[in-house]
Amino acid sequence: MPIDIEIAEGVATITINRPERMNAMDADAYAALSAAWVQVRDDTAIRAAVITGAGDRAFTTGADIKSFLTDPADLSDFWMTQREQLLNRGLEVFKPIIAAINGYCLGGGMTLLLATDIRIAAEHASFGLSEVKRGVIPGNGGTQRVLAQLPYAVAMEVLLTGDRFDAATAARWGLVNQVVPMDRLLDTAREYATRIAANAPLAVQAAKELALRSRDMDLVSGLRLEQTMNRLLQFSEDAREGPAAFAEKRTPNFLGR
Incomplete structure:
Protein backbone atom coordinates (compact mmCIF):
# COMPACT_ATOMS: atom_id res chain seq x y z
CA MET A 1 0.00 0.00 0.00
CA PRO A 2 1.33 3.50 -0.81
CA ILE A 3 -0.13 4.78 2.46
CA ASP A 4 -0.13 2.81 5.71
CA ILE A 5 -2.18 3.75 8.77
CA GLU A 6 -1.88 2.24 12.23
CA ILE A 7 -4.01 3.18 15.23
CA ALA A 8 -2.93 2.67 18.84
CA GLU A 9 -3.98 4.40 22.06
CA GLY A 10 -5.92 7.08 20.25
CA VAL A 11 -3.06 7.96 17.89
CA ALA A 12 -3.07 7.25 14.16
CA THR A 13 0.33 6.91 12.51
CA ILE A 14 0.17 7.56 8.77
CA THR A 15 3.19 6.48 6.72
CA ILE A 16 3.80 7.47 3.11
CA ASN A 17 5.22 4.18 1.90
CA ARG A 18 7.07 4.63 -1.38
CA PRO A 19 10.69 4.78 -0.22
CA GLU A 20 11.96 3.62 -3.61
CA ARG A 21 10.55 6.91 -5.03
CA MET A 22 11.62 9.13 -2.11
CA ASN A 23 8.00 8.76 -0.95
CA ALA A 24 6.87 10.85 -3.91
CA MET A 25 3.15 10.41 -4.47
CA ASP A 26 1.38 9.29 -7.61
CA ALA A 27 -2.40 9.47 -8.08
CA ASP A 28 -3.00 6.27 -6.11
CA ALA A 29 -0.92 7.52 -3.20
CA TYR A 30 -2.75 10.85 -3.13
CA ALA A 31 -6.10 9.05 -3.15
CA ALA A 32 -5.00 6.77 -0.30
CA LEU A 33 -3.65 9.73 1.70
CA SER A 34 -6.95 11.55 1.22
CA ALA A 35 -8.80 8.49 2.54
CA ALA A 36 -6.45 8.37 5.55
CA TRP A 37 -7.20 11.99 6.44
CA VAL A 38 -10.93 11.32 6.20
CA GLN A 39 -10.50 8.36 8.53
CA VAL A 40 -8.62 10.53 11.02
CA ARG A 41 -11.35 13.16 10.82
CA ASP A 42 -14.27 10.75 11.20
CA ASP A 43 -13.06 8.01 13.55
CA THR A 44 -13.82 9.07 17.12
CA ALA A 45 -11.25 6.56 18.41
CA ILE A 46 -8.54 8.72 16.84
CA ARG A 47 -7.60 11.78 18.87
CA ALA A 48 -4.35 12.80 17.16
CA ALA A 49 -2.29 11.71 14.18
CA VAL A 50 1.37 11.44 13.20
CA ILE A 51 2.40 11.69 9.54
CA THR A 52 5.81 10.46 8.35
CA GLY A 53 7.56 8.77 5.45
CA ALA A 54 8.93 5.25 5.13
CA GLY A 55 12.69 4.80 5.50
CA ASP A 56 15.20 7.44 6.53
CA ARG A 57 15.79 9.32 3.27
CA ALA A 58 12.57 11.24 2.68
CA PHE A 59 9.40 12.46 4.35
CA THR A 60 8.00 13.06 0.88
CA THR A 61 9.20 14.96 -2.15
CA GLY A 62 5.60 15.68 -3.18
CA ALA A 63 4.10 14.69 -6.49
CA ASP A 64 5.73 11.92 -8.48
CA ILE A 65 6.39 14.05 -11.54
CA LYS A 66 7.12 11.14 -13.86
CA SER A 67 3.74 9.54 -13.21
CA PHE A 68 1.85 12.78 -13.79
CA LEU A 69 3.77 13.64 -16.96
CA THR A 70 2.87 10.28 -18.48
CA ASP A 71 -0.74 10.42 -17.31
CA PRO A 72 -1.87 14.08 -17.27
CA ALA A 73 -5.23 14.87 -15.71
CA ASP A 74 -8.17 15.93 -17.84
CA LEU A 75 -8.91 19.65 -17.80
CA SER A 76 -12.33 18.83 -16.34
CA ASP A 77 -10.54 17.72 -13.15
CA PHE A 78 -9.74 21.38 -12.48
CA TRP A 79 -13.32 21.89 -11.26
CA MET A 80 -13.39 18.75 -9.08
CA THR A 81 -12.35 20.83 -6.08
CA GLN A 82 -13.89 18.57 -3.44
CA ARG A 83 -12.74 15.23 -4.81
CA GLU A 84 -10.15 13.41 -2.71
CA GLN A 85 -9.49 16.43 -0.54
CA LEU A 86 -6.09 16.60 1.15
CA LEU A 87 -5.13 18.13 4.47
CA ASN A 88 -3.09 20.81 2.69
CA ARG A 89 -5.75 21.44 0.03
CA GLY A 90 -8.49 22.45 2.44
CA LEU A 91 -9.86 19.33 4.15
CA GLU A 92 -10.85 20.40 7.67
CA VAL A 93 -9.33 18.08 10.26
CA PHE A 94 -9.47 19.60 13.72
CA LYS A 95 -7.68 16.72 15.39
CA PRO A 96 -4.02 17.68 15.89
CA ILE A 97 -1.52 16.49 13.29
CA ILE A 98 2.15 15.97 14.15
CA ALA A 99 4.68 15.68 11.33
CA ALA A 100 7.77 13.49 11.78
CA ILE A 101 10.17 14.69 9.10
CA ASN A 102 12.57 11.85 8.36
CA GLY A 103 14.53 13.26 5.41
CA TYR A 104 13.76 15.28 2.30
CA CYS A 105 10.70 17.50 2.75
CA LEU A 106 10.48 19.18 -0.62
CA GLY A 107 7.79 20.63 -2.86
CA GLY A 108 4.53 18.95 -1.95
CA GLY A 109 6.22 17.61 1.17
CA MET A 110 6.67 21.20 2.36
CA THR A 111 3.07 22.13 1.56
CA LEU A 112 1.94 19.08 3.56
CA LEU A 113 4.22 20.16 6.42
CA LEU A 114 2.68 23.64 6.40
CA ALA A 115 -0.77 22.09 6.99
CA THR A 116 0.32 20.20 10.13
CA ASP A 117 0.27 21.54 13.67
CA ILE A 118 3.46 20.31 15.37
CA ARG A 119 6.65 19.34 13.52
CA ILE A 120 9.57 17.16 14.62
CA ALA A 121 12.54 16.89 12.28
CA ALA A 122 15.40 14.43 12.11
CA GLU A 123 18.83 16.06 12.16
CA HIS A 124 19.46 15.21 8.50
CA ALA A 125 16.10 16.52 7.23
CA SER A 126 16.09 19.18 4.54
CA PHE A 127 13.32 21.44 3.32
CA GLY A 128 12.40 23.51 0.30
CA LEU A 129 9.68 24.82 -1.98
CA SER A 130 11.55 24.04 -5.17
CA GLU A 131 8.74 24.42 -7.71
CA VAL A 132 10.00 27.69 -9.24
CA LYS A 133 13.12 25.81 -10.32
CA ARG A 134 10.81 23.56 -12.39
CA GLY A 135 8.74 26.31 -14.01
CA VAL A 136 5.68 25.99 -11.75
CA ILE A 137 4.56 27.22 -8.32
CA PRO A 138 3.88 25.40 -5.04
CA GLY A 139 0.36 24.00 -5.08
CA ASN A 140 -2.04 22.81 -2.41
CA GLY A 141 -1.48 25.86 -0.22
CA GLY A 142 2.26 26.38 -0.62
CA THR A 143 1.94 30.02 -1.63
CA GLN A 144 -0.94 30.58 0.82
CA ARG A 145 0.50 29.30 4.09
CA VAL A 146 4.18 30.17 3.94
CA LEU A 147 3.69 33.88 4.72
CA ALA A 148 1.50 33.01 7.70
CA GLN A 149 4.16 30.75 9.20
CA LEU A 150 7.45 32.50 8.44
CA PRO A 151 8.59 36.13 8.59
CA TYR A 152 7.93 37.95 5.29
CA ALA A 153 11.52 38.17 4.09
CA VAL A 154 12.26 34.56 5.05
CA ALA A 155 9.06 33.29 3.40
CA MET A 156 9.86 35.15 0.20
CA GLU A 157 13.39 33.74 0.18
CA VAL A 158 12.01 30.21 0.49
CA LEU A 159 9.27 30.78 -2.07
CA LEU A 160 11.20 32.70 -4.74
CA THR A 161 14.66 31.09 -4.67
CA GLY A 162 13.46 27.50 -4.35
CA ASP A 163 16.65 26.79 -2.38
CA ARG A 164 16.82 24.06 0.24
CA PHE A 165 17.54 24.63 3.91
CA ASP A 166 18.50 22.27 6.70
CA ALA A 167 16.76 21.20 9.90
CA ALA A 168 18.74 23.58 12.11
CA THR A 169 17.64 26.49 9.93
CA ALA A 170 14.03 25.27 10.00
CA ALA A 171 14.18 25.25 13.81
CA ARG A 172 15.75 28.73 13.92
CA TRP A 173 12.97 30.06 11.72
CA GLY A 174 10.32 28.41 13.90
CA LEU A 175 9.12 26.09 11.15
CA VAL A 176 9.70 22.98 13.30
CA ASN A 177 9.34 22.45 17.05
CA GLN A 178 12.28 20.14 17.64
CA VAL A 179 15.25 18.62 15.82
CA VAL A 180 16.18 15.16 17.14
CA PRO A 181 18.36 12.21 16.12
CA MET A 182 16.68 9.92 13.59
CA ASP A 183 16.39 7.09 16.11
CA ARG A 184 14.26 9.32 18.37
CA LEU A 185 12.10 10.87 15.66
CA LEU A 186 8.96 8.72 15.75
CA ASP A 187 9.07 8.28 19.51
CA THR A 188 9.23 12.05 19.99
CA ALA A 189 6.36 12.66 17.58
CA ARG A 190 4.25 9.98 19.23
CA GLU A 191 5.01 11.41 22.66
CA TYR A 192 3.46 14.68 21.54
CA ALA A 193 0.47 12.84 20.08
CA THR A 194 -0.02 10.74 23.22
CA ARG A 195 0.06 13.79 25.48
CA ILE A 196 -2.50 15.51 23.29
CA ALA A 197 -4.69 12.37 23.11
CA ALA A 198 -4.85 12.33 26.91
CA ASN A 199 -6.62 15.69 26.93
CA ALA A 200 -10.35 16.25 26.45
Missing part, protein backbone atom coordinates in the same frame (compact mmCIF):
# COMPACT_ATOMS: atom_id res chain seq x y z
CA PRO A 201 -10.81 15.58 22.71
CA LEU A 202 -13.70 17.97 22.15
CA ALA A 203 -11.80 20.79 23.83
CA VAL A 204 -8.66 20.00 21.80
CA GLN A 205 -10.58 20.09 18.53
CA ALA A 206 -12.37 23.28 19.54
CA ALA A 207 -9.07 24.95 20.45
CA LYS A 208 -7.53 24.03 17.10
CA GLU A 209 -10.57 25.14 15.11
CA LEU A 210 -10.74 28.49 16.91
CA ALA A 211 -7.03 29.12 16.38
CA LEU A 212 -7.30 28.36 12.66
CA ARG A 213 -10.43 30.42 12.14
CA SER A 214 -8.87 33.39 13.96
CA ARG A 215 -6.77 34.04 10.85
CA ASP A 216 -9.89 34.93 8.87
CA MET A 217 -11.87 36.80 11.55
CA ASP A 218 -11.62 40.14 13.27
CA LEU A 219 -10.85 40.01 16.98
CA VAL A 220 -14.35 40.87 18.14
CA SER A 221 -15.88 38.04 16.11
CA GLY A 222 -13.17 35.64 17.22
CA LEU A 223 -13.71 36.45 20.89
CA ARG A 224 -17.45 35.95 20.50
CA LEU A 225 -16.98 32.59 18.78
CA GLU A 226 -14.54 31.57 21.50
CA GLN A 227 -17.11 32.47 24.14
CA THR A 228 -19.80 30.52 22.29
CA MET A 229 -17.60 27.44 21.91
CA ASN A 230 -16.65 27.47 25.58
CA ARG A 231 -20.30 27.77 26.56
CA LEU A 232 -21.14 24.79 24.35
CA LEU A 233 -18.35 22.68 25.85
CA GLN A 234 -19.64 23.32 29.36
CA PHE A 235 -22.53 20.99 28.57
CA SER A 236 -20.20 18.08 27.72
CA GLU A 237 -19.48 15.13 29.98
CA ASP A 238 -15.77 15.85 29.68
CA ALA A 239 -16.27 19.32 31.19
CA ARG A 240 -17.64 17.61 34.31
CA GLU A 241 -15.02 14.86 34.30
CA GLY A 242 -12.06 17.25 34.22
CA PRO A 243 -12.85 19.16 37.46
CA ALA A 244 -14.01 15.94 39.18
CA ALA A 245 -10.74 14.18 38.39
CA PHE A 246 -8.77 17.20 39.59
CA ALA A 247 -10.69 17.32 42.87
CA GLU A 248 -10.27 13.56 43.36
CA LYS A 249 -6.56 13.70 42.43
CA ARG A 250 -6.87 11.12 39.68
CA THR A 251 -6.26 10.95 35.95
CA PRO A 252 -9.35 12.09 34.03
CA ASN A 253 -11.13 9.62 31.77
CA PHE A 254 -12.21 11.80 28.87
CA LEU A 255 -14.70 10.17 26.50
CA GLY A 256 -15.14 12.89 23.92
CA ARG A 257 -18.74 13.59 24.68
